[in-house]
Amino acid sequence: MIEVQGLTRTYGTFTAVDNISFSCVPGTVTGFLGPNGAGKTTTMRVMVGLTPASSGKVTIGGHLYKDIPNPGRHVGVLLDASAQHAGRTGREILELGATTMGLPSSRVDEMLELVSLTPTEAKRRLRNYSLGMKQRLGIAHALLGDPSVLILDEPANGLDPAGIRWMRGLLKGYAERGGTVLLSSHLLHEVEQIADEMILIGNGKIVAQGDKKTLLAGAAAKGGGVHSYATALDNAALAAALTAKGITVAGAGDGLRIEAESVEVGRAALEAGVVLTDLRGGEGGLEDLFLELTAETQREAIS
Amino acid sequence: MSAIHTLDVSGTAKTPFHRLVRVELRKSYDTRAGFWLLLSIALIVLAAEIIVLAVTTVQDEAIAFGDFIGVAAFLTSFLLPVLGIMVLTTEWSQRSAMVTFSLEPRRPLVIAAKALVGVLLTLATVAIAIGIGAVCTLLYRLIEGHADWTFGWPDMFAFLLTQVLAMLGGFALAALLLNTPAAIVAFFVYKWVLPPLFFAGAALMGWFDSLRPWIDFQSSQEAIWDWSSSGEDWAQLVVSGIVWLVIPLAIGIRRVLRAEVK
Amino acid sequence: MSATAVAPATIDLSGTQPTPFSRLLRTEFRKTYDTRSGLWLLISIGIVTALVMVIQVSVAIAQDIAVSYNDFLTSTTFSIGFLLPVLGILLLTSEWSQRTAMVSFSLEPRRGHVIAAKMVVGILFAIAAVLVTLALAAVCTGIYGALSDIPADWDFGIKQTSFFLLLQVIGMLTGFAFAALLLNSPAAIVVYFAYSFILPTIFGIGAELIGWFADIHPWIDFNNAQVPLIDGSVSGEEWAQLVVTGIIWLVIPLAVGIWRVLRAEVK
Ligand SMILES: Nc1ncnc2c1ncn2[C@@H]1O[C@H](COP(=O)(O)OP(=O)(O)OP(=O)(O)O)[C@@H](O)[C@H]1O
Ligand SMILES: [Mg+2]
Numbered sequence: 125m126i127e128v129q130g131l132t133r134t135y136g137t138f139t140a141v142d143n144i145s146f147s148c149v150p151g152t153v154t155g156f157l158g159p160n161g162a163g164k165t166t167t168m169r170v171m172v173g174l175t176p177a178s179s180g181k182v183t184i185g186g187h188l189y190k191d192i193p194n195p196g197r198h199v200g201v202l203l204d205a206s207a208q209h210a211g212r213t214g215r216e217i218l219e220l221g222a223t224t225m226g227l228p229s230s231r232v233d234e235m236l237e238l239v240s241l242t243p244t245e246a247k248r249r250l251r252n253y254s255l256g257m258k259q260r261l262g263i264a265h266a267l268l269g270d271p272s273v274l275i276l277d278e279p280a281n282g283l284d285p286a287g288i289r290w291m292r293g294l295l296k297g298y299a300e301r302g303g304t305v306l307l308s309s310h311l312l313h314e315v316e317q318i319a320d321e322m323i324l325i326g327n328g329k330i331v332a333q334g335d336k337k338t339l340l341a342g343a344a345a346k347g348g349g350v351h352s353y354a355t356a357l358d359n360a361a362l363a364a365a366l367t368a369k370g371i372t373v374a375g376a377g378d379g380l381r382i383e384a385e386s387v388e389v390g391r392a393a394l395e396a397g398v399v400l401t402d403l404r405g406g407e408g409g410l411e412d413l414f415l416e417l418t419a420e421t422q423r424e425a426i427s
Numbered sequence: 428m429s430a431i432h433t434l435d436v437s438g439t440a441k442t443p444f445h446r447l448v449r450v451e452l453r454k455s456y457d458t459r460a461g462f463w464l465l466l467s468i469a470l471i472v473l474a475a476e477i478i479v480l481a482v483t484t485v486q487d488e489a490i491a492f493g494d495f496i497g498v499a500a501f502l503t504s505f506l507l508p509v510l511g512i513m514v515l516t517t518e519w520s521q522r523s524a525m526v527t528f529s530l531e532p533r534r535p536l537v538i539a540a541k542a543l544v545g546v547l548l549t550l551a552t553v554a555i556a557i558g559i560g561a562v563c564t565l566l567y568r569l570i571e572g573h574a575d576w577t578f579g580w581p582d583m584f585a586f587l588l589t590q591v592l593a594m595l596g597g598f599a600l601a602a603l604l605l606n607t608p609a610a611i612v613a614f615f616v617y618k619w620v621l622p623p624l625f626f627a628g629a630a631l632m633g634w635f636d637s638l639r640p641w642i643d644f645q646s647s648q649e650a651i652w653d654w655s656s657s658g659e660d661w662a663q664l665v666v667s668g669i670v671w672l673v674i675p676l677a678i679g680i681r682r683v684l685r686a687e688v689k
Numbered sequence: 690m691s692a693t694a695v696a697p698a699t700i701d702l703s704g705t706q707p708t709p710f711s712r713l714l715r716t717e718f719r720k721t722y723d724t725r726s727g728l729w730l731l732i733s734i735g736i737v738t739a740l741v742m743v744i745q746v747s748v749a750i751a752q753d754i755a756v757s758y759n760d761f762l763t764s765t766t767f768s769i770g771f772l773l774p775v776l777g778i779l780l781l782t783s784e785w786s787q788r789t790a791m792v793s794f795s796l797e798p799r800r801g802h803v804i805a806a807k808m809v810v811g812i813l814f815a816i817a818a819v820l821v822t823l824a825l826a827a828v829c830t831g832i833y834g835a836l837s838d839i840p841a842d843w844d845f846g847i848k849q850t851s852f853f854l855l856l857q858v859i860g861m862l863t864g865f866a867f868a869a870l871l872l873n874s875p876a877a878i879v880v881y882f883a884y885s886f887i888l889p890t891i892f893g894i895g896a897e898l899i900g901w902f903a904d905i906h907p908w909i910d911f912n913n914a915q916v917p918l919i920d921g922s923v924s925g926e927e928w929a930q931l932v933v934t935g936i937i938w939l940v941i942p943l944a945v946g947i948w949r950v951l952r953a954e955v956k
Contacts, residue, residue: 125698150698172795174955185700190798193707198700201795207788210689211724220723223716224708224796249725251689265792272700460873475891482898505887509879520786606726608874612775615882620767631752 125150125273125304130180133166140166142328148306153299155319156308159418163328164308168277172201184273196225200271205262208250214261215246225269235264255282276307280314292318312410326418352386355379355402365396442531447540455544468506472499472556480563484570491575495560500586503552507590508597511545512610515601524688534684549594553587585651599672602679644671708797713806738768746829750837757842761826769818773857774864777811778877781868790955800951815861819854852918866939869946911938
């Protein structure tokens with residue numbers, strides 16, 4: 125649905141986005157990840173024609189964005205929720221969008237209700253909105269035209285826990301109904317839960333892409349192999365039982381780091397009669413993967 | 428960890444005023460908009476003086492040092508107030524007031540620092556204008572063989588004072604309105620629309636004619652150029668100055684002090 | 690996910706109409722009054738216009754001065770003549786200063802249409818302002834006729850009315866053109882006022898001192914070229930001067946500005 129082909133954007137000698145290609149498929153949520161300044165927002169801005177590409181192109185549903193008539197009805201965009209006139213009321217901002225898209229006022233009420241902004245809040249001026257309220261309004265604006273494609277830049281920014289959960293459900297539902305969602309985020313835990321596909325970029329280049337399983341498997345193969353973490357009432361006894369089986373064990377915090385799958389650890393504990401209080405698989409999850417893949421492009425040195 | 432949960436501030440000095448001034452001065456030129464405003468003031472004065480020099484030498488007209496200064500004064504009298512406005516209002520339009528006032532909660536000091544920066548930039552502008560005027564007069568002398576350096580210290584002082592007052596006029600309107608376009612429009616109304624209205628009003632109505640000198644800040648500033656001005660002229664300058672400078676500034680500052688900064 | 694829900698990877702556009710211009714017009718119109726600053730600009734244009742005329746009529750009656758319907762319109766130099774260009778400027782620049790251009794141009798990527806809609810809104814406001822002014826002037830002339838010993842002078846023809854309208858539209862569009870060129874409210878306002886108050890003085894001095902400049906002066910001074918419109922009679926040559934100066938001060942800045950907006954990165 126969204127096709128990015130050889131996209132490059134340069135600013136003078138600096139290359140913000142460096143020859144990237146990917147596609148987003150209908151019925152899926154694609155997570156767009158990368159360190160600060162990696163080029164996520166720039167890529168999204170090029171998608172909707174706000175920033176001209178230096179080379180390459182992006183099509184949405186087979187069209188250039190600028191060739192889509194009444195694009196608000198097909199593509200929902202949220203790039204920066206605060207890029208609105210501070211003196212307008214929340215409701216007015218949506219009314220303007222609805223007018224441009226040719227939608228009735230009732231749609232505005234629906235959207236306000238959807239993002240849980242009360243009528244009194246909707247009457248306040250954007251200047252007086254809290255961070256999360258601005259974000260909710262931005263999401264409402266993106267959804268206004270009932271688009272089949274959503275392009276959201278850090279949509280969870282500033283949302284409260286209930287809001288984040290609500291959005292997760294919303295986006296999943298959108299994809300299930302055949303919609304295409306591209307979202308960027310730094311909340312890896314969130315992305316992990318909703319994204320079917322992930323694209324990792326660093327310094328303007330794609331460093332990895334694929335579904336979560338593939339990415340994690342790839343990382344495991346590259347990294348130190350399988351391991352798990354366990355805590356027992358008697359850590360020493362568990363360690364002894366594992367060592368007896370020829371498994372390498374090391375202390376880690378309150379518990380142990382074991383060079384084996386969690387099923388092996390459970391079996392050893394059962395046999396040794398040790399009570400486990402915590403046992404989990406040690407695939408580092410998305411965070412480790414993210415840090416590893418973008419290591420050269422990270423700002424902070426990772427130990 | 429101490430048992431008393433108080434912040435030990437005994438070792439921290441208050442932010443000294445000169446540091447605020449330094450920061451505010453820097454803010455006036457570290458953005459593209461600010462830098463271009465300052466540069467265009469200089470360039471406009473330079474361009475105008477060069478044109479005047481070219482025209483007078485080509486036409487063999489007589490021109491004095493003071494005339495060059497006069498040209499500069501005409502231009503800066505509307506450019507400097509814009510500077511005075513922008514010094515204050517950008518803080519609101521760009522929302523940096525949030526940062527500024529959290530680093531220095533004594534808001535009047537921040538405003539004073541801004542006003543001082545406006546004055547400093549005005550001094551610099553005046554110095555540059557005098558420099559350009561001197562160079563132009565010198566060039567005129569080289570080309571024409573003679574030059575008229577008539578421009579005394581009183582004139583210099585008057586030039587400086589009128590420019591500072593012009594800048595502060597903009598600053599006061601900005602404090603009152605805290606909105607760039609509104610302040611600029613209000614300033615131009617004050618500068619160009621009001622004088623003819625005052626003039627017409629005075630010509631038509633006797634009572635207004637006698638009131639006008641006390642409320643027309645622009646015409647009462649003429650006293651500055653003329654040292655033989657009477658005590659009444661100076662009194663009129665002070666009264667009209669209170670009307671157009673002090674009152675808006677006072678209301679504006681009061682507003683800034685109690686405003687919720689967003 | 691249900692098996693049937695897989696949508697095609699292309700968007701079918703056959704059912705979507707391009708955003709009609711009338712709708713853009715409605716949105717842009719609404720944007721002019723839905724913020725406090727916008728509303729106040731409109732209100733102050735009305736108040737200032739009325740105020741100038743009220744002062745004018747009361748002074749005229751009190752001092753027994755003859756004023757005509759025409760004089761009431763002339764005094765608008767101090768009201769709508771001054772503020773309509775500001776309206777034209779803010780119409781365009783507020784979109785940049787408030788960063789709403791990001792939203793406007795993602796909902797209508799044909800940026801030229803958005804700008805055209807803004808321009809039409811500006812023209813509509815100029816027309817509305819002129820209508821209000823004509824009505825106010827008529828009321829003032831009526832009051833003057835009723836209260837003054839001097840009979841009211843209603844002399845004002847269709848031609849003059851249309852010239853008056855043209856003048857106001859030109860004023861608004863000049864502001865709009867400067868705004869398009871600079872995309873920054875303070876800069877555009879300062880440049881506009883410099884153009885309308887300082888440039889004439891400079892042109893005047895130049896024309897007085899330099900012979901050849903006096904010859905080209907009428908062909909480059911847009912303010913000056915509008916004077917015949919105020920006077921109510923325009924010769925063929927004066928029309929030509931109006932067109933030529935209009936190209937210099939209106940069409941060229943507008944064209945450069947629009948060209949710039951069309952390719953600008955919107956942030
Ligand atoms: N107009 C511009 N001129 C110069 N550099 C720019 C310009 N616009 C963006 N950049 C640079 O391009 C890079 C990519 O920025 P972008 O906003 O796309 O990052 P991002 O991936 O969205 O980061 P974040 O996670 O912090 O939002 C940054 O280094 C940014 O400073
Ligand atoms: Mg970003």
